[in-house]
Amino acid sequence: MAELKTQENDRSVKSFLDAVEPDQRRQDCYTILAIMEKATGSAPKMWGDSIVGFGRYHYKYASGREGDWMLSAFSPRKQNLTLYIMAGFDRYEELLSKLGKFKTGKACLYVKTLADVDLTVLEELIQSSVDHIKATYPPE
Numbered sequence: 356m357a358e359l360k361t362q363e364n365d366r367s368v369k370s371f372l373d374a375v376e377p378d379q380r381r382q383d384c385y386t387i388l389a390i391m392e393k394a395t396g397s398a399p400k401m402w403g404d405s406i407v408g409f410g411r412y413h414y415k416y417a418s419g420r421e422g423d424w425m426l427s428a429f430s431p432r433k434q435n436l437t438l439y440i441m442a443g444f445d446r447y448e449e450l451l452s453k454l455g456k457f458k459t460g461k462a463c464l465y466v467k468t469l470a471d472v473d474l475t476v477l478e479e480l481i482q483s484s485v486d487h488i489k490a491t492y493p494p495e
Contacts, residue, residue, distance in 0.1 A: 366401040383469045394482045412492040435465040442484040
């Protein structure tokens with residue numbers, strides 16, 4: 356079975372975030388860092404070259420595929436801040452209706468800047484996702 360390319364590593368989260376431009380995006384990253392650290396109870400770690408991840412869980416699919424992944428994560432991409440909501444969005448329609456300006460992918464929430472979203476709703480969304488993943492994939 357192929358190994359995942361994105362792996363947790365020992366690169367410095369602070370060095371990575373301190374290099375983020377412009378200043379507002381860097382400030383947004385540190386705000387997201389605090390929100391995700393609180394939601395997961397875990398310190399941030401670099402995953403690959405550009406993802407800041409928090410916590411981890413072990414998943415096993417019916418197909419037999421299994422691995423370890425982060426509970427929550429974000430990446431300051433060129434166009435958007437990308438927040439990884441591992442539980443997906445199907446169960447969060449009510450929260451999303453109150454969030455503000457964003458786009459989604461399967462498990463990615465894309466925002467230009469945190470000024471575009473309600474931070475209280477974002478915190479609730481992240482916490483709900485983390486709680487769902489922990490309940491779905493409890494530690495063995």
